[in-house]
Structure formats: structure tokens, C-alpha cells
Amino acid sequence: MLNFFRRKKNATPKPNRIREHSLRRQITDANALNVIEVLNANGFQAYLVGGCVRDALCGVKPKDFDVATDAPLEAVSKLFRRSRIVGRRFPIVHVRFGRDLIEVSTFRQSISDKVVHDDRGMILRDNAFGTLHEDAFRRDFTTNALYYDPGSDEIIDFVDGVKDIEKKRLRFIGDTQTRLAEDPVRMLRAMRFSAKLGFTIDPQILRHAKETAKRLEAVSPARLFDEFLKLFLNGYAEVVWRQLRKTPIANAMFPCCDPNSPLALAAMRNTDERILSGASVTPGFLVAVLLWDDFCARGKDQEALEDDPAFATLKHQQSYVAVPRRFGTFAREVWLIQERLHKRNPRSLDRLVTHKRFRAGYDFLCLQAESDELIAPIADWWTEFQAADESQRQALISQLPKAPRKRRRNRSRRKSTESAQEEGS
Ligand code: ATP
Numbered sequence: 001m002l003n004f005f006r007r008k009k010n011a012t013p014k015p016n017r018i019r020e021h022s023l024r025r026q027i028t029d030a031n032a033l034n035v036i037e038v039l040n041a042n043g044f045q046a047y048l049v050g051g052c053v054r055d056a057l058c059g060v061k062p063k064d065f066d067v068a069t070d071a072p073l074e075a076v077s078k079l080f081r082r083s084r085i086v087g088r089r090f091p092i093v094h095v096r097f098g099r100d101l102i103e104v105s106t107f108r109q110s111i112s113d114k115v116v117h118d119d120r121g122m123i124l125r126d127n128a129f130g131t132l133h134e135d136a137f138r139r140d141f142t143t144n145a146l147y148y149d150p151g152s153d154e155i156i157d158f159v160d161g162v163k164d165i166e167k168k169r170l171r172f173i174g175d176t177q178t179r180l181a182e183d184p185v186r187m188l189r190a191m192r193f194s195a196k197l198g199f200t201i202d203p204q205i206l207r208h209a210k211e212t213a214k215r216l217e218a219v220s221p222a223r224l225f226d227e228f229l230k231l232f233l234n235g236y237a238e239v240v241w242r243q244l245r246k247t248p249i250a251n252a253m254f255p256c257c258d259p260n261s262p263l264a265l266a267a268m269r270n271t272d273e274r275i276l277s278g279a280s281v282t283p284g285f286l287v288a289v290l291l292w293d294d295f296c297a298r299g300k301d302q303e304a305l306e307d308d309p310a311f312a313t314l315k316h317q318q319s320y321v322a323v324p325r326r327f328g329t330f331a332r333e334v335w336l337i338q339e340r341l342h343k344r345n346p347r348s349l350d351r352l353v354t355h356k357r358f359r360a361g362y363d364f365l366c367l368q369a370e371s372d373e374l375i376a377p378i379a380d381w382w383t384e385f386q387a388a389d390e391s392q393r394q395a396l397i398s399q400l401p402k403a404p405r406k407r408r409r410n411r412s413r414r415k416s417t418e419s420a421q422e423e424g425s
């Protein structure tokens, strides 16, 4: 009798198996289906899971495909020629088909002594493999824990994820505080999915924004840059930014950026418009925007002038959201060209318009002009200058205010002190 109860208590809960849906028509990616077929043919369970199932159920075209299987990673890797095991924190297999990438993970469990936590409950490593049921419960949101079996055309749902998709809400599986302590990046993911799909975030989650902002300090700045790309370069940056800046998290990511900066908001909107129209976007531009005030402040701080203010700004940012060098260089070039765009030295205008960062620098100026009436005439001048023929350009140049003499004197004074110092040294 006792045994009977014990077995019943520990029995795996039966998932909902949903047959009424339109996924067969929505998920047609040959490579993803092929990975599942190969795994099934070799005796393994395999399902599509995560964002692709969630997005397809919302009528959004999935952007990538994740597969969950009971096959060990080494077995998966052996079955596909162009595949390799990647990731230290959460190892998975990348299976490549030309430029396409399918990410295959072995079922994991979240409660095990193989899951390594830090002293505040953050998961550092998770190599504990488990069953399908355990795998569902280690995922973040109910909407992300749906498995699609293309063979039987069924959705397997342990956590009422389909209901939450219908209700358009993002809810953690399990206790909110614990899930955020395990991984504070989940808060950013909530904001991203909410912006992308128009879902409401469970208010319980947002209530923990303050402590989550603090916890983000323990997350690797490189991982936060990956998340930054997903947040702001997918066509819904403005919605994300509006949400993020209501919380202390914006500040935890970019401590030197005023969350209410009109320039930042304009840049987010502009990034979305560019993505929508198929224009190119670079994270370097957003970095330039978000760190602009800090760069200017450091430039003005005469005492700190021994350091290049651009380098100092970028260096300081590295311990929060780390910006890879090439994007930092891009931001620096955009900043440095601003002074030249303001000055409009008639002798170097032709060189300036062919400068590799002229276009980005001009776009930056135009965004500033949206909220700064002193900059608006300069941006307009450049807009006219670019469209003008040679004689019109000369007319525009002749309208330029003469360079203030005082500045020049300052410069020459600085030069002479510099040379005096050089001589003295
Ligand atoms: P998208 O691909 O649109 O970014 P996604 O939900 O597929 O969204 P991925 O980062 O590709 O996100 O992760 C795939 C799945 O892995 C998620 O749907 C979720 O089930 C699980 N997952 C990812 N990151 C986490 C996390 N930090 N905590 C728990 N589960 C996660």
C-alpha cells in the first residue's frame, strides 16, 4: 500500500497532448525536420522546442530552431557530419546546414547536484541530463517549454504553455524569485519576448527588477552583449527600451546613460525603422548613442584629459555590457567626427564627405537634431550640402559662421604649452 502511494507521488505528471493546431503548416524548415528524423531513426526521442514552437503558435515566422532530445551530445554529434559540441555553461550541439544552424540539446534537469550554483543561487553550470518532463521544468517561461513532435503532429505541454500563449502572457515555470536568482538574464528575456510578441509580463516578475538589476553584476559582460544584440537589433528596440528604462536594469547595463535621454529613444526608434525597411544596422551606432553623454562629459573634464575620453568611456563600459572592440572603434569614430561636422572647415569638407564614418556621423547628428534646436540647423546644412551641386555648395560654405577667434587662440596657447613641456622634458 505504502509503495503504491510512493510510486504515485513520484510518477511523472502526464502532459497535455495537443492535436488541434497549425504547426505542420507553419514549421516547414527542412533542416530542423531532418535533424528530428535522423534522431528518431536512430531510436532517440527528439522534439522542436522553445522559440520556434512559441513563435509559430503566435503566427510569427520562427527565426531559428532548437531541438531537444534524449540522445547524449556525443551521439548527436556523431550522427551529423557538420556538427560540434559548444558551450561550457550549457553544452549543446550545433548542427550546420550551409548557413543554417540547428541547436540540439540533451534533456536536462534543473534540480540535481550536477547543477552548479553560486552562493546566491545563480546557476553557473548545468550538465545534469534528465527526462523530457524534467527538461520542461528547467526552462524559463511556460511559453518556452512546449515540445512539438513532427512525427505525431502533437504539441506536448507540461506547464499550460499553450494556455499562456492564448492569453498572451509570460509566466515563469515555478517560483519567480528563484528563477530570477538562478539567472537574472531571464528578466531581459521577459522584456524581449514581451516586446516581440506583445505579451504581458507577469507583474510578479517586474516586481523583482531592483534586485535583478543588482544580480546582473554577476553575469558575464560578454553574455550581456549577446543579449543586448537580441534586445535591440531585432526590430522592437523602442518597445524594449521603454520597458527597460522604467526599471533600474537600464542603468545596470549602461550606468553612464541617462535612461530618459531623448537621443537614446530616437535611436531605438530609428533602428527599428531601418530594420523594417531592410537597411543595415550596427550595434556600434547604438553604443555611440548610449555612451555619448559619458564621452562628452569626459571630454569636458580637463583633469582627465591625459586619457583619450573615447577610450576611457569604452573602458568603463566593459565591466557592464562588454562592447567588442570593432563596435567600440565604430562608436569612437562616430564621436570623433561630430566635432568636424559641427565646425565644417571649408578646406576639408570634400575629404569629410568621403570619410568612412561620414554617413553614420551624419545620421547621429540628425538624431541629435530631433531634440536639440542648436544642432538642427547644422544637420539641415549637411542635408542641403549633400544634395547640392558645386555652385550651391559654395553658397552654403559662404553662409558658414566664421570660426570664433578665441578658440583658435586657446588652441595655439595649448600647443605652445605642449611644446614648452616637450622642450622642458
Ligand atoms: P529566440 O530564439 O527567439 O531568442 P528562444 O526562446 O528560442 O527565443 P533561445 O535562447 O534560443 O530562446 O533558447 C531556446 C530555449 O531554451 C528557450 O525557449 C527556453 O526554453 C530555453 N532557455 C533559453 N535560455 C534560458 C534561460 N536563461 N533559462 C531557462 N531556459 C532557457
Ligand code: MG
Residues within 6 Å of the ligand: 050, 051, 052, 064, 065, 066
Ligand atoms: Mg531559439
